[in-house]
Amino acid sequence: xxxxxxxxxxKLSSVSTNLKKGKYxxxxxxxxDGLLTMLRQSLMKSExxxxxxxxxxxxxxxxxxxxxxxxxxxxxxxxxxxxxxxLDAMVELLRLLQEKMxxxxxxxxxxxxxxxxxDLAEGQKHLDNQSFDKAKSVFDKLIGDFGSDIDLKADIAxxxxxxxxxxxxxxxxxxxLRDDPNAIFLYNRIGIVLRKMKDFETAExxxxxxxxxxxxxxxxxxxxxRLYFDWxxxxxxxxxxxxxMDINPDFKEAAKMKAFALKKMG
Numbered sequence: 001x002x003x004x005x006x007x008x009x010x011k012l013s014s015v016s017t018n019l020k021k022g023k024y025x026x027x028x029x030x031x032x033d034g035l036l037t038m039l040r041q042s043l044m045k046s047e048x049x050x051x052x053x054x055x056x057x058x059x060x061x062x063x064x065x066x067x068x069x070x071x072x073x074x075x076x077x078x079x080x081x082x083x084x085x086x087l088d089a090m091v092e093l094l095r096l097l098q099e100k101m102x103x104x105x106x107x108x109x110x111x112x113x114x115x116x117x118x119d120l121a122e123g124q125k126h127l128d129n130q131s132f133d134k135a136k137s138v139f140d141k142l143i144g145d146f147g148s149d150i151d152l153k154a155d156i157a158x159x160x161x162x163x164x165x166x167x168x169x170x171x172x173x174x175x176x177l178r179d180d181p182n183a184i185f186l187y188n189r190i191g192i193v194l195r196k197m198k199d200f201e202t203a204e205x206x207x208x209x210x211x212x213x214x215x216x217x218x219x220x221x222x223x224x225x226r227l228y229f230d231w232x233x234x235x236x237x238x239x240x241x242x243x244x245m246d247i248n249p250d251f252k253e254a255a256k257m258k259a260f261a262l263k264k265m266g
Contacts, residue, residue, distance in 0.1 A: 005047060008037035012054045016061045024068055025097050031058055032090040039083055052080045059086070062093075071096050116142065116152060123156070127163045136168065143172070150176040150183060157189060166197045184214050188223055200231040218244040218251055225257045237261040 011034035018027035038051050059078035062068060072093050078086045119142045126135035139156045146152055153176040160169035173190045177183065187210030194203035207224045214220065221244040228237035238261035244254040 002041065004037050005041055005043070005051075008034040008041075009051070009054065011037075012051070012058055015058050019061055019065050019068065022067070024065075024071070025094070025101065028062075028090055028093050028097060031062070032087065032094060035083060035087050035090065039087070055083070055086065068093075071100055112146075116146065120155065120159075124159055127159060127165075132163075132165060135163075148179065150179050150186070153179075154186065154189060157193070161189075161193055161196070164196075166193050169193045170197070182213055184210050184217060184220060187213075188220055191223055191227060195227045195230055198230070200227060203227050204231075216247050218247040218254065221247070222251070222254050222257065225254070225261075228261075229257070232264075234261045234264040238265065 011030040014030050015027045018024075018030065035055070043051065055078050059076050062076050076086075076089050076093075119138055123135045123138040123142070126132070126138060139159075143153060143156065153172045157169040157172040157176070160166070160172065170190060170193045173186055173193065177186045177190065180186070187206050191203045191207045191210070194200070194206065204224075204227060207220065207227065210217075210220055211224075221240045225237045225240035225244065228234070228240060238258050241254045241258035241261060244251050245258065248254070
């Protein structure tokens with residue numbers, strides 16, 4: 001028996017075990033691949049007889065699995081000499097299993113998003129009631145479960161910012177930035193938080209890092225100008241506003257910022 005047929009035999013023999021473990025896609029894929037290999041080979045009579053017996057057992061296992069029947073309720077027939085018909089059934093079954101996997105994945109995503117919305121609402125309620133320890137407990141649990149979601153971290157940071165919990169907001173944004181060092185919107189938010197904390201020098205460093213990554217974001221430059229307004233750095237404020245206007249000449253707020261800074265400079 002060739003190496004290809006030995007591999008095909010192993011695949012067909014694994015079907016029952018995979019079904020018992022609930023591994024439906026690998027089980028059906030093994031039938032498909034094993035059968036395809038069989039069809040491509042020239043089999044001796046004894047080899048054909050062995051594979052026909054294997055395929056009968058495979059068909060029985062597939063038909064006997066209640067969960068698989070929910071996906072493919074039709075009886076899966078195998079008759080010696082009609083291997084191509086059996087192969088077509090496996091192709092259809094693989095398609096249906098893939099569709100089910102996609103549907104299940106969408107349901108999982110929907111459930112996850114519903115969980116996030118629920119916990120965010122609960123945490124926000126605690127913030128509104130100034131129960132900050134309870135809010136932090138809810139948010140920390142949420143982040144612990146979905147730690148790679150930088151948008152979630154930014155959302156919670158915004159909630160902390162509005163509640164004037166600046167240190168918590170900064171910690172979250174700084175953590176998110178380690179996940180994605182090129183996320184300009186995170187630098188922008190960190191700059192705003194640090195400005196609120198009156199840590200102007202650190203805020204400026206974050207803005208400069210952001211500008212090194214993206215030099216054509218007028219809103220980033222405008223927020224940098226807001227930093228210089230609070231810091232009373234009028235020449236830097238005027239320069240930031242002017243650079244924002246170079247990118248967007250119709251940026252009226254930047255024009256007002258520049259005029260204000262120039263007036264302060266005398």
